[in-house]
Amino acid sequence: MKKVTAFVGTARKKHTHYAVQKFLASLESQGDVECEIVALTDHKLEMCRGCKNCFRRGEEFCPLKDDRDLLIGKMMTSDGIVFATPNYSYQVSATMKAFLDRLGFVFHRPRFFGKTFTSIVAQGIYGGAKIVKYLDFVGMGLGCNVVRGSCTTALDPMNERERGGIDRVAVEHSRRFHSGLSQPAYPVPTLLKLFAFRAARTSMRVMLDESSRDYTYYRDKGWFESSYFYPTRLNVLKTNAGKLIDYISLRNARKQSAACKASDPDSGT
Numbered sequence: 175m176k177k178v179t180a181f182v183g184t185a186r187k188k189h190t191h192y193a194v195q196k197f198l199a200s201l202e203s204q205g206d207v208e209c210e211i212v213a214l215t216d217h218k219l220e221m222c223r224g225c226k227n228c229f230r231r232g233e234e235f236c237p238l239k240d241d242r243d244l245l246i247g248k249m250m251t252s253d254g255i256v257f258a259t260p261n262y263s264y265q266v267s268a269t270m271k272a273f274l275d276r277l278g279f280v281f282h283r284p285r286f287f288g289k290t291f292t293s294i295v296a297q298g299i300y301g302g303a304k305i306v307k308y309l310d311f312v313g314m315g316l317g318c319n320v321v322r323g324s325c326t327t328a329l330d331p332m333n334e335r336e337r338g339g340i341d342r343v344a345v346e347h348s349r350r351f352h353s354g355l356s357q358p359a360y361p362v363p364t365l366l367k368l369f370a371f372r373a374a375r376t377s378m379r380v381m382l383d384e385s386s387r388d389y390t391y392y393r394d395k396g397w398f399e400s401s402y403f404y405p406t407r408l409n410v411l412k413t414n415a416g417k418l419i420d421y422i423s424l425r426n427a428r429k430q431s432a433a434c435k436a437s438d439p440d441s442g443t
């Protein structure tokens with residue numbers, strides 16, 4: 175039985191909520207899945223103050239006391255993760271953005287490997303497709319295996335045609351996601367993912383030191399030496415691409431580090 179948790183960033187139990195419910199009901203009907211909806215508005219989420227303590231010293235040094243760790247715990251115990259939001263001014267809602275900012279350190283130190291991620295966006299008219307792309311990119315940054323998300327459109331009040339559209343999208347999307355849940359949890363990385371890993375670890379190694387949690391996290395996980403975040407078998411093409419990325423990103427990181435030191439000896443990320 176796989177656990178799927180949907181984190182929903184809307185104050186209303188209307189269109190986003192409806193789309194999520196339909197998606198999860200369809201997902202459960204395909205078997206071996208149990209679902210939970212987590213309304214972010216039922217949780218305390220403070221606004222990030224930008225101190226970067228989480229990046230430099232560790233997330234436990236965050237001055238904010240809220241439900242961040244409880245929500246991360248729910249993500250950790252899920253096999254599938256859904257981020258759902260209404261389209262607000264061509265972006266995610268402020269509630270969803272507050273949540274993403276509270277997860278900021280995870281984009282430096284990804285940890286949700288083996289989990290399947292997708293996104294659901296509800297909108298009135300236009301702009302949601304880009305938000306789906308954004309959230310799917312966020313899912314990749316968290317370390318998840320991403321299944322393309324969906325965007326549904328309906329005005330207030332929703333009419334029957336719009337309702338039918340949401341229902342149809344929910345079924346198609348849930349089929350994709352159900353299939354994603356049964357794929358290997360630790361796939362061989364795509365070239366894009368390999369690039370992101372190699373470039374990030376080179377920056378960490380060159381630009382940071384033992385005083386930074388980002389650095390010690392990578393070091394303690396063995397990520398400075400490994401092929402990827404988790405054990406995997408790269409083919410010849412990817413092995414060589416990885417070496418090339420290491421080489422180019424090392425050159426770039428050294429240049430960047432020298433430029434940073436020249437402009438501000440106390441600078442950090």
Ligand SMILES: Cc1cc2nc3c(=O)[nH]c(=O)nc-3n(C[C@H](O)[C@H](O)[C@H](O)COP(=O)(O)O)c2cc1C
Nearest residue numbers: 184186188189190260261262263264297298299300
């Ligand atoms: C502040 C605000 C901004 C919005 N901006 C957009 C927008 O840029 N594009 C759009 O298509 N709909 C926009 N909408 C409409 C919502 O996306 C739409 O009503 C959505 O279904 C709301 O989700 P909910 O029913 O879960 O609250 C906006 C709504 C609000 C309240």
